[in-house]
Amino acid sequence: MDFLFKLFSARDEENEMNYIVKGYPLTTSPVIPDILKYQVKYQRMNGDRDTPILALALAHEGSDLVEPESLEVIRRRMQLWFNEYPELAKYFEKELPRNLLAVSFTHENFQMGKESCHDFKLANPYKEAENSFYTYRKLSESVQCVYYNKNGVEYPAGACFYPTPYGKPKLLESNNALVLFATSSQIEYPPRDRKRSSYFVHFKCYGRYCATTGRNIIVTCDTSDGIPRHWDYNHEIKKFERNLCYECCEDYFNYTWEEPKKDSPATPAASPEPASVTSVPAPDAINDSDTSEVSQADSTECLIEGFEKIEMNTEDAESDIGAGLIG
Template sequence: MILANHYHRVRANNGYQETYHPHNPKILQKTVDFKAYSNKDSSVAVTLATGTEAFSQTSWSIINKFYSQRYVHLKEDAAGLERVPKNFVAFSMTTFDFKIGAHCHDFVLREKHAGVKGHMTYKRLTKTVQAAYFNHENGIQYLAGVTYYSVPSESKADYHCADRHMMVQEFVRAKHFTNVNRGLRKYYIDYKKYGRYCEAVGRRVVVYAGKPDGQICHVDFDPVTLRTTNNGCANCGKDFKNYKFETKKKKQVEKQGVVTEDGFDTLPEVTESKDDDFDKLEDAKEAKDAAPAK
């Protein structure tokens, strides 16, 4: 069992493929109902099964706490969702400017953005967490939302030990559709953290600007060791010092044949396959790990 847990953490650390179609875990076959909740800012949706005894209490605790902390206004809304039902099989959450349509993977732009063209891609962050991205026709990729899946109560492997950290990290570091001053975002106000593309490492990162000595750091979470480290970054430090909010970015940089808003958020390579072939290997390893020793 220790090997199975380690295996899934290593897979999350190495990264899954980004695809044009969402991965559909087997637990979605238990779906009997689907409900979406929205207000002017956010949207969540819950995919339900019959009964509660078949699903992990740990999964429910993780997502209910995450929902309660991140979607406070939606939770308190009269027409909102007070708490995540314990018989959930999937729970979907959007960023601003997106809502959830007919099913747990259906992330769409709100009506005020009618006419904006682009396409969706999907990437699993862990075995039970999947992110959805809106890829604008001009080449910029935005986080549309995240879906979290429950696991069966009889499951022996602890798949979700790193899930909350991975979800928080994705929401903080991602590029959001509405260009808002980073200083006004919740995670910066509460924790002095924000997301940006760092040229030094070639990817989007979570930046921490709250150290007493003023050092600007990357916040790196390792799903293998389950440890978070702060690593100083001169590139992000320079950006923090010179950062000025602009409602419209004037700089247009062409990179790899794609004109982007800041020259760095070009679209990643995406595979056409509907399901990651790695799933078959995962299932085989799980079965082997669960089999009694001879």
């Protein structure tokens, strides 16, 4: 029995890692994990201006349903994420309760709704556009991101973290990195010149949707050669990397800010077509041959020719970018 348990556990871990690397589908409704069937309480916590920016889903008090190491991943991340909100950061100073089933957190100008840990809304005084909508994408079995779609742009609204149930793959390093990217690859709403954003001014990086990779990513521009790169995490070797991307280089060098038009009609986000939760498999990973489909400027190709990716160990990534970004 012990052998069979280990065998099926290994298969579960391999299967989840494949989805993490290749990517889960974009959906028009949230994927509800099985563990939430034990929820008996939903609690929201406020930041500034009485705006709920943190939400918890809880089972009966005294329940012990999830891996404590998985809880520790989100505890550390949320303590940093909410460091400007002392009351919220204080909640994450001590061990989280074992009956905690989900933690939801918002980006700036979004708030948690009253219905569930998947209920995200624009915060006051912003109003949702008539044709706007929300989409969802899992990054792993523990991390699911939420996006507000307006005028063809996919704005990250926040994310949900589900601690790993007992007996399931923990993938602690991967989930730690995925929460970091869920918090840091933001595109500000309302839209503004990204070169004036605090992330760009202080850390020389910004978030954008990259069609080549099929996801929201972080572009870092603090390289000595002046060439922007994706800041990414290699889940197979468990290391942070900075990787070249023709599309993001072209976008970086050709970028100009234009004030958005008022009352322009909303269109679907510039991302894969939202799919039903049950019918669409994860897309294949983008390989080097696929990059030829992306429009490339000759000048951009000349700029990045001969440059290689830069590998970073976890300690360097955390201290150099991660800790600063989360603040």
